[in-house]
Amino acid sequence: MALGTLLDQALHSATVVPRLSAAAVRAGLGPAGTVEVLRISEAALRTAASEGRGVVGRTNALRHFMWQAVLTARFGLDAARSLAAAQEAGTPSRKDSAVDEHNNAAGQQYGAAHAAELQMGSPSEVMTLLVPVALEKWDSDELVWIRPH
Template sequence: MGFGDVLQQAIHAGTGVPRLWVAATRAGLGPSAAAEVLRLSQAALQAAAAHGRGVPGRTNAMRHFMWQAALTARFGADVAGSIAAAQEAGTPNRRDSRVDEHNNAAGRAHGAAHAADLADLSPRAAMASLVPVALAKWESGELVWVRR
């Protein structure tokens, strides 16, 4: 990976919060709901980091799954999918992005099927509920990763 690739990845990572905010508002969410998107995103990141580490790819797969499940339960699959597409736009690694899209879709399916259980939970409680599901889906091969 050359300097240009590293720089592009850093720029993509560094613009994540503004990109999520814009995607949420473009999907029709108001400021308080867009802020909730950011809280859910942070909670998914923290939960995946705490429970997914130690196995290559697991943290990222869990994060995408739990994030999209929670967003879908709260705001619907169309909004969650729109936000996910905006997050993946401009990614420097298309292979990684395709894997993220797979795990995002698994999360949306789970969030739609379990919206009644997840929709009213706090971000932290939603992630606590989703961690065992994500781990089970990882173990079964339903969540995937890119070998570098």
């Protein structure tokens, strides 16, 4: 991979917290909502890293699905979409971004349909509840990666 591409990826990763914070403020979530968005984001990242490892692409797919499901349930579809767009802003890979958008939409649909159950508990507790759902969706090819799995 070219040095420029690696640098672009590193910069994109390093700026995620400011992008998400600004998007939460623009979505009208306020300070407490912004902190909750970051807690949900961290829980999705940690849980997906633990539960998705070992299969190329699975961690990323699980993370986006679970993250958007909880954001949709707790803040509504418009806010979740705004936060997803902020996450993808400036991404160095259009293919990866298209995959993320697909998995985000699956999470948004699930979050809207299961809002009541995803509003209860801490972000970590809710992510734990979502793991079997996300893995089932991965196994059935409802969640995708750049290459077929």
